[in-house]
Amino acid sequence: MQESLPFFLHIMAFSGLFSSPFIHPQLQHLVAKMTLLDSFLFYVVHFVDKLGIWHRLPVILGVAYLGIRRHLHQRYNLLHVGGTNGRTYDADEFAYRTADGTCNHPSDDTVGSQGTFFGRNMPPSTSQYGLLEPHPTVVATKLLARKEFIDNGDQFNMIACSWIQFMIHDWIDHLEDTEQVEISALDQEISSECPLNSFKFFKTKKVPTGSPHPKIGSLNTRTPWWDGSVIYGNNNEGMKRVRTFKDGKLKISEDGLLQHDEKGIPISGDVRNCWAGFSLLQALFVKEHNAICDMLKVHYPDLVDEQLYRHARLVTSAVIAKIHTIDWTVELLKTDTLLAGMRINWYGLLGKKFKDLFGHILGPILSGLVGLKKPRDHGVPYSMTEEFVSVYRMHSLLPENFVLRDITSSTSEDKCPPVLEEVPMRKLVGSEGERSLSRIGMEQMLVSMGHQACGAVTLWNYPSWMRNLVAHDINGEDRLDPVDMATMEIYRDRERGVARYNEFRRNLLLIPISKWEDLTDDDDVVDALRELYGDDMEKLDLLVGLHAEKKIRGFAISETAFFIFLLIASRRLEADRFFTTNFNCKTYTEKGLDWVNKTETLKDVIDRHFPEMTRKFMRCSSAFSVWDSMPTPANYIPLYLRSAS
Ligand code: HEM
Structure with missing residues (x-):
């Protein structure tokens, strides 16, 4: 091991700094692959990790830690899957988001388009355990199944929960095989506790990548760019379905909700596994798109339908990305360090005022990722990754009942x-949900969602109704066989070769756990993990580990999941030419760019379409926290000078 260490590390090792036990023995082989500078940066991060204090550091140091960590992940946690074709295109001719996500990457027209491979953040799992070890239904029943609903407190409401489904349906969905697999719990001792003793579902389609590492991959049926495909569709056919072809606008009903086809399926960019809260957000952003079209037509009367549509799509997608970055994520990870980090991603260290005044003049740290002169993919063509999908398995955000308000x-x-x-x-859910939503109406639904806390991402909180769920085909039609989602999710990660929890942590340069008490200080959880996995930390499923992990104060998700976000959230912005090279007046129009710059939060969008709503029903600061909770208290200490959150 020591022999393969770089020269600098030999010196450090000699001085005793890098030698075991300073670097966790299970991470030394990863350091051996790093450059001199990166080994040093790893040393800094690892030192902080050993103390377990990055989130307690003063804001500016915490941000520096995250910056270094993100750099290391960009270097060592981006793996391309499949080939590239190197086919270029005329970027001026395609100065808009195409229907299927082609023509975004500067030198390869297919990167990020519908039907391309999921990338990876780490090599496929090397676990010795099989697909049914331990049995997924036993894991689901003993560790995931909801005992009683645990909510998230005031931090996150049902709009926040629906928002993330709205985003997931913009970025990712795995192509399925035509072959089915059946999981049966019949000969397991827990079968009496399972809503479905046996169920069938389609395998994930495994496709040869044409390259040696990895040989097999899976395909994304959605466009992974942050391009609003959840309302615009993932290809030409989907786009045609939602457009009116008049003044650039999208179809919408008189009551402000989505239109439906003769089968009762909503007419929108993505209709799979929809529920009322999700389709409400789709409708809200169709309204936003149409309002942008109206505004553009007033200022640029010569623009025809196609031009209005293209500009309005760019603006709407950027508004969505911005809300996600500086509003939703800030509520999800409610600490000053993350508030600073997310604002730096959009505006840069020098902040909004400076950027509004001088533009993007000073590079990614000082002026932010948005508006960079060129997209950056760190040498790895853009895609969403298998690991990203896995850390976003957050169905426990969904409650058992929806609380409707008068x-x-x-x-x-x-x-x-x-x-x-x-x-x-x-x-x-589904067509029945759409009918219920029509009866409830948009305003009542939105206000009710605002006032209800969503579920917590923790063990024993998986929605019961999802363990016997009629899932949808890609076209939104009901499937014949209901599925146990909790069981299926455990199976999916294993089937797709996503590393189990401890291997996942090691590959993310995080210190692995060596006993259950490293994961959590909850005795009940420790007992339950021991009962199922014995004392074998390597066996622990990723989904279980992410739900069991003790959370950082203010974080609604685990730290392990967060480090994947840290990497991918930046990548979605910096790798996309419409947030970098083409984030300008020429591509968006001056008024369009102005619209993006002036919209900061979801509350701004709600206020635009329902001028009285938040004044009447919302007390808190962000539309993603529970609406009658107290606003975030004013803090007069400048953000970067604050001590720990
Ligand atoms: C009523 C609401 C929802 C329903 C009915 C639903 C249903 C489903 C179904 C049926 C699948 C496919 C499972 C499979 O075949 O492997 C799925 C996948 C997924 N869902 Fe949900 N879901 C809902 C909300 C959410 C929410 C709130 C999140 C939060 C992050 C979420 C995240 C995901 C993810 C990450 C996947 C995996 C996608 C993939 O395999 O590519 N879903 N969901």
């Missing part, structure tokens, strides 16, 4: 309308 009654001082009824979530 917005006709006059509100109390805390702006909280009274409860009308609790609707089982099952009734809000």
Whole structure:
């Protein structure tokens, strides 16, 4: 091991700094592959990790830690899967987001388009355990199944929960095989506790990559760019379905909700596994798109339907990306360090005022990723990754019942309308959900979502109704065989060769756990893990580990999941030419870019379309926290000078 260390590390090793036990023995082989500078940077990060303090450092140091960590992940956690074709195109001719995501990467027209491979953040799992070890239904029943609903407190509401599904359906979905697999719990001792003793589902399609590492991969049926495909579709056919072809606008009903076809399936960019909260967000952003078209037509009367559509799509997609970056994520990871980090991603260290005044003049750290002169993919063509999909398995955000509020009654001082009824979530899914939403109406639904806390990402909180779920085909039609989602999710990660928890951590340069108490200080969790996995940390499933991990204060997700976000959230912006080279007046129009610059939060979008709503019903600061909770208290200490959160 020592022999393959770079020269600098030999010196450090000689001085005793890098030698075991300073670097965790299971990470030394990773350091051996690093350049001199990166080994040093790893040393810094690892030192902080050993103390377990990065989130408690003063904001500016915490941001520096994250910057170094992100750099290391960009160097060692981006693996391309499949080939590239090197076919270029005329970037001026394609100065818009194409229907299928082609023509974005500067030197290869297919990168990031529909049907390309998922990339990886680390090599496929080397686990010795098989697909059914331990049995996925036993894992689901003993560790995931909801005992009673655990909510997220005031931090995150049902809009926040629906928002992330809205994003997932913009970026990722795996192509399935035509061959089915059946999982049966019949001969397991837990079968009496399972809603489905046996169920069938389609395998993930395995496709030869044409390259040796890895030989097999899976395909993304959605465009991975942040291009709003959730409302615009993932190809020409999908785009045609949603457009009116008049003044650039998208189809929408009189009541402000999505239109439906003769089967009751919504007309929108993505209709698979939809529920009322999700299709409400689609409708809200169709309204946003159409309002942008109106604005553009007033200022640029010569623009025809196609031009209006293209500009409005760019602007709407950028508004969505911005809200996700500086509003949603800031609520998900509610600490000053992350507030600073996310604002740096969009505006840079010098902040909004400086950027509004001088433009993007000073590089990614000082002026942000958005507006960079050239996209950056760190030598690895853009895609979403298998690991990203796995860390976003957050179905425990969904509750058992949806709490409907009466917005006709006059509100109390805390702006909280009274409860009308609790609707089982099952009734809000698919076509039935669409019918319920039409009855409820857009405003009542939005206000009710605002006032309900969503579920916590933790063990024993997986929605019961999802363990017997009628999933959808890609066209939104119901499937014949219901599935146990909790079981299926455990199976999916294993089937796709995603590393189990401890290997996942090592590959992310994180210190692996060596006993259950390293993961959590909850005795019940420790006992349950021991019962299922014995004392074998290597066996622990990723999904279980992410849900069991003790959370950083203010974080609604685990630290392990967060480090994948750190990498991919930046990548979605910096690798996309429409957030970099082409984030300009020429491509977006001056008024279009102005629209993006002036929209900061989801509240701004809601206020635009429902001018009275937040004044009447919202007390908190962000539309993603529970609406009658207190606003974030003012803090007069400048953000970068603050101590730990
Ligand atoms: C009522 C709401 C929802 C329903 C009915 C639903 C249903 C489904 C179904 C049926 C799948 C496919 C599972 C498979 O074949 O492997 C899936 C995948 C997934 N869902 Fe959801 N989901 C909902 C909300 C959410 C939310 C709130 C999240 C939060 C992050 C989420 C994240 C994911 C992810 C990451 C996948 C994996 C996608 C892939 O394999 O490429 N879903 N969901």
